[in-house]
Amino acid sequence: MNESNIPDHKEPELRIAGLVQESIVDGPGLRLVVFAQGCPHRCRGCHNPHTHSYEGGITVSIDAITNAIIQNPLLDGVTLSGGEPFLQAEGFAELAARVKAMGLHVMTYTGYIYETIVAGLNRHDGWRSLLDNTDVLVDGPFVLKQRSLSLRYRGSSNQRLIDVKQSGRAGQAICIF
Numbered sequence: 001m002n003e004s005n006i007p008d009h010k011e012p013e014l015r016i017a018g019l020v021q022e023s024i025v026d027g028p029g030l031r032l033v034v035f036a037q038g039c040p041h042r043c044r045g046c047h048n049p050h051t052h053s054y055e056g057g058i059t060v061s062i063d064a065i066t067n068a069i070i071q072n073p074l075l076d077g078v079t080l081s082g083g084e085p086f087l088q089a090e091g092f093a094e095l096a097a098r099v100k101a102m103g104l105h106v107m108t109y110t111g112y113i114y115e116t117i118v119a120g121l122n123r124h125d126g127w128r129s130l131l132d133n134t135d136v137l138v139d140g141p142f143v144l145k146q147r148s149l150s151l152r153y154r155g156s157s158n159q160r161l162i163d164v165k166q167s168g169r170a171g172q173a174i175c176i177f
């Protein structure tokens with residue numbers, strides 16, 4: 001997708017498709033997973049087509065999600081999945097900042113590639129903060145032809161697990177695993 005065509009969304013609350021209180025398959029350790037509602041990418045073979053609509057799902061306060069995280073001392077981290085979290089970047093950035101302040105790990109999925117996110121940091125509200133408060137970014141659309149069941153935490157081999165801090169220092173995407 002052309003980065004200049006990406007819409008900006010400003011949400012006082014998060015519109016989410018759902019929330020999983022405990023997962024061991026959406027990142028390292030035990031994690032709470034928040035699924036953003038709304039996705040512009042329309043990947044063929046997407047496993048979560050119900051997350052595409054911008055009107056679907058439910059709205060929930062960031063405080064309510066924060067409380068759910070606080071109430072589970074066993075959590076190692078929080079995963080922001082979708083849908084497309086960067087469409088509600090300000091809200092997810094606020095949530096991610098709270099998670100980091102608790103000393104937990106943040107993993108964020110996006111259908112945009114890392115380079116598109118970096119190119120848009122100054123043009124889209126919340127993108128810089130969401131990226132800065134993410135430890136690992138799983139980037140890129142799901143590509144059916146590159147689908148593999150053996151990949152860790154991702155569905156197709158074009159998707160990368162990117163160490164955000166190392167990448168920022170290096171000026172290019174640094175992958176882990």
Ligand code: SF4
Nearest residue numbers: 039042043046083111
């Ligand atoms: S980015 Fe994710 S949620 Fe959006 S269409 Fe692609 S696979 Fe589905």
